[in-house]
Amino acid sequence: MNHLLTIDTAMVDWARAQFALTAIYHWLFVPLTLGLAVMMGIMETLYYRTGKEFWKQTAKYWQRLFGINFAMGVATGIILEFEFGTNWSNYSYLVGDVFGAPLAIEGIVAFFMESTFVAVMFFGWNKVSKGFHLASTWLTGLGATISAWWILVANSWMQYPVGQEFNPETMRNEMTSFLQVALSPVAVDKFIHTVLSAWVLGAVFVVGVSSWYLLKKRNIEFATKSLRVGTIFGLVSSVLIMASGHHSAYTVAQTQPMKLAAMEGLYKGGTDQPLTLISAVNPFRQPDYERQDEPPMKIAVPYALSFLATNDIHGLVPGVRDILDGYTKADGTVELSLEQKIERGRCAITALQEYRKAKKGGAPEVILNELRTEIKENMPYFGYGYVRERSQVVPYIPVCFYAFRVMVGGGCLFILLFALSLFFIYKGKITEMRWFHWIALLCIPVAYIVSESGWLVAEFGRQPWTIQDMLPTWVGVSHLGSSAVMTTFFLFLILFTTLLAVEISIMCKQIKKGPEL
Amino acid sequence: MTYTFLQHYWCFVVALLAALLVFLMFVQGANSLIFSWGRTEDERRFIVNSTGRKWEFTFTTLVTFGGAFFASYPLFYSTSFGGAYWLWMIILFSFVLQAVSYEFQSKLGNMLGTNTFRCLLVLNGILGPLLLGGAVATFFTGSNFIVERENIIDGVATPIISRWANGSHGLDALLNPWNVIFGLAVVELARTLGILYVMNNVADENLRSRGSVRLVGTSLCFVVFFLAFLAHVLLGEGYAVDPSTGIVYMEPYKYLHNLLDMWPLLVMLVIGVVFVLYGIVRTIASKTYTHGIWPAGFGTVVTVTVLLLLTAWNNTAYYPSTADLQSSLTMQNSSSSEFTLRTMFWVSLLVPFVLAYIVYAWAAIDKKEITLDEINNDHAY
Numbered sequence: 001m002n003h004l005l006t007i008d009t010a011m012v013d014w015a016r017a018q019f020a021l022t023a024i025y026h027w028l029f030v031p032l033t034l035g036l037a038v039m040m041g042i043m044e045t046l047y048y049r050t051g052k053e054f055w056k057q058t059a060k061y062w063q064r065l066f067g068i069n070f071a072m073g074v075a076t077g078i079i080l081e082f083e084f085g086t087n088w089s090n091y092s093y094l095v096g097d098v099f100g101a102p103l104a105i106e107g108i109v110a111f112f113m114e115s116t117f118v119a120v121m122f123f124g125w126n127k128v129s130k131g132f133h134l135a136s137t138w139l140t141g142l143g144a145t146i147s148a149w150w151i152l153v154a155n156s157w158m159q160y161p162v163g164q165e166f167n168p169e170t171m172r173n174e175m176t177s178f179l180q181v182a183l184s185p186v187a188v189d190k191f192i193h194t195v196l197s198a199w200v201l202g203a204v205f206v207v208g209v210s211s212w213y214l215l216k217k218r219n220i221e222f223a224t225k226s227l228r229v230g231t232i233f234g235l236v237s238s239v240l241i242m243a244s245g246h247h248s249a250y251t252v253a254q255t256q257p258m259k260l261a262a263m264e265g266l267y268k269g270g271t272d273q274p275l276t277l278i279s280a281v282n283p284f285r286q287p288d289y290e291r292q293d294e295p296p297m298k299i300a301v302p303y304a305l306s307f308l309a310t311n312d313i314h315g316l317v318p319g320v321r322d323i324l325d326g327y328t329k330a331d332g333t334v335e336l337s338l339e340q341k342i343e344r345g346r347c348a349i350t351a352l353q354e355y356r357k358a359k360k361g362g363a364p365e366v367i368l369n370e371l372r373t374e375i376k377e378n379m380p381y382f383g384y385g386y387v388r389e390r391s392q393v394v395p396y397i398p399v400c401f402y403a404f405r406v407m408v409g410g411g412c413l414f415i416l417l418f419a420l421s422l423f424f425i426y427k428g429k430i431t432e433m434r435w436f437h438w439i440a441l442l443c444i445p446v447a448y449i450v451s452e453s454g455w456l457v458a459e460f461g462r463q464p465w466t467i468q469d470m471l472p473t474w475v476g477v478s479h480l481g482s483s484a485v486m487t488t489f490f491l492f493l494i495l496f497t498t499l500l501a502v503e504i505s506i507m508c509k510q511i512k513k514g515p516e517l
Numbered sequence: 518m519t520y521t522f523l524q525h526y527w528c529f530v531v532a533l534l535a536a537l538l539v540f541l542m543f544v545q546g547a548n549s550l551i552f553s554w555g556r557t558e559d560e561r562r563f564i565v566n567s568t569g570r571k572w573e574f575t576f577t578t579l580v581t582f583g584g585a586f587f588a589s590y591p592l593f594y595s596t597s598f599g600g601a602y603w604l605w606m607i608i609l610f611s612f613v614l615q616a617v618s619y620e621f622q623s624k625l626g627n628m629l630g631t632n633t634f635r636c637l638l639v640l641n642g643i644l645g646p647l648l649l650g651g652a653v654a655t656f657f658t659g660s661n662f663i664v665e666r667e668n669i670i671d672g673v674a675t676p677i678i679s680r681w682a683n684g685s686h687g688l689d690a691l692l693n694p695w696n697v698i699f700g701l702a703v704v705e706l707a708r709t710l711g712i713l714y715v716m717n718n719v720a721d722e723n724l725r726s727r728g729s730v731r732l733v734g735t736s737l738c739f740v741v742f743f744l745a746f747l748a749h750v751l752l753g754e755g756y757a758v759d760p761s762t763g764i765v766y767m768e769p770y771k772y773l774h775n776l777l778d779m780w781p782l783l784v785m786l787v788i789g790v791v792f793v794l795y796g797i798v799r800t801i802a803s804k805t806y807t808h809g810i811w812p813a814g815f816g817t818v819v820t821v822t823v824l825l826l827l828t829a830w831n832n833t834a835y836y837p838s839t840a841d842l843q844s845s846l847t848m849q850n851s852s853s854s855e856f857t858l859r860t861m862f863w864v865s866l867l868v869p870f871v872l873a874y875i876v877y878a879w880a881a882i883d884k885k886e887i888t889l890d891e892i893n894n895d896h897a898y
Contacts, residue, residue, distance in 0.1 A: 116574075127882055475676055
């Protein structure tokens with residue numbers, strides 16, 4: 001394994017940082033696009049059904065904000081797609097046969113729908129019929145949502161690689177079942193959870209902006225009606241997201257137990273596990289999970305983690321150390337220790353080397369078949385063949401731990417926000433509650449933090465794998481110097497930050513200007 | 518459907534997407550002329566609002582082209598994007614700038630000013646076609662990379678499969694004058710198409726009459742650059758593949774042989790060129806004819822598709838390596854598995870449906886020319 005010593009670890013870190021930067025910026029814009037798309041659709045449907053000019057102008061107002069946000073989502077999105085190739089060349093080759101298909105389908109099916117009908121939505125008010133325009137608005141949102149489906153299928157495959165097999169002839173993973181890839185349980189959970197979270201963010205945005213008008217005592221009818229649509233939509237979405245969140249956690253426990261252990265700060269697991277509400281995990285350093293059993297000053301809900309992870313309050317939840325040392329699952333199967341996995345991974349690599357040599361040397365089919373069998377048996381641990389230390393396979397726990405709590409806490413806060421809003425609307429007091437308007441307004445940045453936290457949990461928890469158990473980040477990179485990637489990192493940082501500042505400035509001016517009613 | 522058929526089919530789909538992208542770069546072409554063609558603020562707004570209703574198509578086609586290439590030829594994706602890092606990064610950077618420039622430029626609160634974003638549109642309008650053209654030209658002229666699959670399991674120097682053979686990471690492509698010439702041909706073609714598109718799309722006589730004059734210059738430049746490049750590739754050596762061994766070797770007049778061996782492509786090439794010239798010449802010659810974008814656009818798509826197929830079909834290495842001839846990528850050694858290509862084939866049957874609704878929506882938006890009243894009183898950039 002001497003070649004591993006030649007990997008430029010700084011390059012790996014910069015490549016990860018650049019991808020994370022782009023993804024974080026991209027995810028600032030996408031959820032609002034998905035969330036506003038539904039609300040614009042509802043408002044324009046009200047215009048279509050009632051014929052009232054009020055709803056037309058309301059829909060146009062939110063479409064204007066949608067448009068400003070949409071452009072940035074598109075701009076950051078294109079970088080993400082091509083960064084798979086530019087920064088992760090080995091990854092692109094090794095899994096392109098599986099991973100490329102969802103990206104291509106996203107382009108063919110979703111992006112064209114989105115880009116075709118978004119133009120009709122913006123420029124077609126006086127050029128197409130009311131019905132065609134309404135259909136275009138909904139199809140824009142549908143295109144964005146289908147796009148989310150396919151990119152999340154691709155992402156989920158990185159978390160839970162199914163429907164594929166390694167081909168020693170071509171030296172890459174190849175798809176064997178499209179349906180397993182497209183409908184994997186992780187993909188279904190991730191899509192539902194992610195889209196619902198985007199809808200919640202969109203609803204918080206509408207409720208917050210509407211509350212600003214109420215604080216300023218202007219555009220009262222527009223604000224109260226928008227707030228009503230946002231509240232109902234937000235409440236339904238945030239209740240549904242609780243259920244999808246539970247199911248996501250269950251799936252993570254089954255497919256990525258190390259991620260769950262990191263989210264929980266669970267160093268030594270077992271049955272009857274409590275769910276940590278909060279504890280003093282040092283945010284700036286990896287905890288000593290080899291010696292500690294749990295983080296200090298832990299406040300927890302009894303049995304809740306076992307229930308979350310196994311649907312059984314007495315269920316077994318392995319901790320970081322259990323996963324490293326190996327453990328016996330509830331069904332009696334044994335999970336290998338890290339050392340055993342490393343051994344199996346190295347067997348896979350060695351068998352592959354021997355196979356390639358035997359093939360070139362014209363070895364008989366019997367030998368080739370034996371080697372193929374050995375490769376196949378050990379391939380699930382292929383990525384571990386590149387691991388040298390225990391610490392390499394443990395994600396950075398503080399980020400996972402706190403981001404998870406921000407995500408769940410924020411989700412609960414928004415349920416409360418929408419419930420209160422609905423209560424005040426029902427009581428006819430929504431225009432008077434100035435303290436509530438302030439809270440609703442302040443919830444807008446909170447919603448973005450919560451939304452980004454969800455992604456931090458998902459992606460930090462996957463580390464160090466680009467493909468779970470199969471390909472560590474340091475083997476997936478391109479042959480580049482760290483200075484090249486560092487330069488582009490800072491270029492994109494400056495560019496995205498500048499454009500974000502301009503977008504916020506434009507958004508604020510547009511909100512201040514208000515609807516044309 | 519055999520594996521070979523699927524490889525050829527996906528090569529055709531990728532070539533067609535690339536050709537559509539070149540056609541849709543009329544957006545970039547017109548944008549590169551914002552300040553020189555548009556003399557008044559109204560005229561500049563006409564140009565921006567005309568292309569601004571189509572930029573998403575260019576963008577989406579670029580993304581879909583990337584996605585389709587990734588899915589069908591992942592080794593190209595990993596080799597070219599990971600290797601020619603700087604070339605692709607500059608291209609992407611310029612497209613990011615374009616995406617936001619429309620929406621931001623005329624909005625209240627734009628603290629960078631309208632002209633900043635228009636300058637970015639001009640930058641993208643020149644750099645985008647130039648660099649994409651240069652990148653496409655390397656399909657004929659070759660690139661400086663090495664592919665070694667064994668590296669992943671026993672590479673001593675590096676475990677990475679594809680790498681660029683020098684430190685320029687793609688910028689060396691611009692040192693080859695033929696790549697630059699083809700890049701310039703694409704810039705001038707984009708400008709020609711941009712002028713034709715705007716002339717057909719806006720109700721402004723000044724822009725139309727000046728557009729006709731500018732068309733002479735851009736189209737002449739395009740024809741000169743394009744014919745020079747075409748003559749160079751048809752009369753020079755090409756990268757041939759022995760189908761039985763997979764060995765790549767240099768063959769004199771390879772691309773000319775390809776045209777003659779695949780005569781339907783030769784017919785299509787002639788038809789494509791005739792349509793392009795017809796659209797341009799008739800627009801220049803006639804004072805009333807403004808629909809030149811359609812024949813010229815159709816011709817562009819046909820011509821570019823044929824050119825790209827020449828680099829891959831008929832036992833040709835479509836992404837040749839100048840550093841190590843045997844590292845060159847062919848349809849056979851770089852495509853996805855038969856299963857993936859077949860699965861994607863069924864998905865691609867949706868394309869006619871997608872094209873149908875694009876045409877319908879495009880026609881609905883463009884059935885009336887853009888007027889000054891519209892850009893002053895309706896949603897506009």
